[in-house]
Amino acid sequence: MPEINDILSGKALAGARAIRLIEENDPKAFELLKQLYPHSGNSFIIGITGSPGVGKSTLIDSLIVEFRKLDKKIAVIAVDPSSPVSGGAILGDRVRMQKHATDKNVFIRSMASRGEKGGLARTTKDAAIVFDAMGYEIIIIETVGAGQTQFDIKDLAHSIGIVTNPGAGDGIQTVKAGILETGDIFIVNKSDKPDCEQTFQQLNMMLNMKAGSKTNTATSSKTSSKITWTPKILKTNAQTGDGVKELADTFLEHFDFMGKSTALTTKQKEMENSYFNALLKDLTINKIVEFIKTSDKYRAVLKKIQSREIDPLSAAQLLTDTIIKI
């Protein structure tokens, strides 16, 4: 088990060990996280999301360059639930961002979840706590897609950047998918492509239509008047780096905005609630289902399912109703 103090002083090796314990669902990770948690809550967590192929990894690569110019320590957690994963390493992402490998102020980690517990959302949150406690000022979480059930980036990051590409329909697709509400910053990447301006305008129009709604409204802590973050749209070319400085600045601007209003406190609370509820579910399910599985009733019901005397749905209902008397 890595030393707490090594992690808190930002030692990469200790951090890497902690992440590995998390990924392996080692019970030691839980104890470690308990000790690290009080030292977390200082990082600005950015979620970068979008369909496969829109250029998220390249964009993050360029963002790192910009944030490093501002002397920020950055950790990247690349989450790809759809990649076949070996030992927690997704080769592609790592290779793409490898030029930062020698920069000790940049920590890039691909995340996968091996065990049943919690799944990727909790593993990612756990890793973010480690990086946060290690003193990384910015944590970028890269994830494929937004809005899916099993992995909700909204509960993990302060600021969400949604990456799309120029092209008729793509912008509209994004909007259709209910992502408009999720994004704080919309990024039209591959700005050298035709239709970039058109996609920009489409997004702009759609965001304007949404404006005035209650989304992204926060009450200022000082004046208690309503302050609203208007989602921004930026054009970038991750390959050449065009527009990426502006993107980095806009993310920092958003964080600054949140800190000045009640938005940051509200967001932190939501993130904590969500983490706590996920933990509660995990611990409850472990404790109870493991208990149920040791019972004779479980074994008897399983036999009945296999002999087709009962269907699995009725069986599960019967068993929980028999054992859990609430």
Place this chain on the structure above:
Amino acid sequence: MPEINDILSGKALAGARAIRLIEENDPKAFELLKQLYPHSGNSFIIGITGSPGVGKSTLIDSLIVEFRKLDKKIAVIAVDPSSPVSGGAILGDRVRMQKHATDKNVFIRSMASRGEKGGLARTTKDAAIVFDAMGYEIIIIETVGAGQTQFDIKDLAHSIGIVTNPGAGDGIQTVKAGILETGDIFIVNKSDKPDCEQTFQQLNMMLNMKAGSKTNTATSSKTSSKITWTPKILKTNAQTGDGVKELADTFLEHFDFMGKSTALTTKQKEMENSYFNALLKDLTINKIVEFIKTSDKYRAVLKKIQSREIDPLSAAQLLTDTIIKI
């Protein structure tokens, strides 16, 4: 609620309604599935998996053509946990396979999970039960990636086809990712590309190295001697249809093999167990966590988390230990 008899007699509209109830986590779906389950267990369920862009949808499109020549009724469940999803429809897949839209013996459905319960694996299994009860002889489940935790295709399909493309390293990546054990049929798609033969040989060599191991060994029901399914490798060109007939035949050959050995019974049992355990988890968690959330203890702990008197990990532990006395 759709009529059971309409579903059992294969009426598309009734089936579509059932799937929608499942997707929306409507409590009616649970009751419906209880009634449908005894009528399921007759379909051959094929899982088609592989990284994005390898051509899974086009391949399935061609497979449908071949299976239709054999007069099989086919349902396709396209599962894409990484796509931004709107209302359960992933436009891309649907459009790609649209040429079968007028064939009443083909039912194509994109699946998404909206609610918290169960997630995509259970939603997909539920949908498969509906299609099975409707009389579809073959159900194809298309999924991105294999081997990930939250969605294990092994528990959902009888036969797994893993799609890869020609190209140095890709075959090796597949193997590294621990997918070698999962695949019953390996498909090198885009066979017109250079390096196809090389990828084929790489896979072949790797599978030979694995041969003799206990994977895929089944005991014959008659002779009780060991019969082994040797994973097959096929080259296809989904665009032109080259090799797809052979692929369809090989899937049927695998199903035939399973039926003649104990493999099918074993697999069915594993699939049933897995479904039952998922249901047990879902029902347990709903019942208990909902109960916990109504308690004063929950509210008190939540306050302490927000005032940072306790970390969420310790809080979850404390609460489950206090409430669940096992």
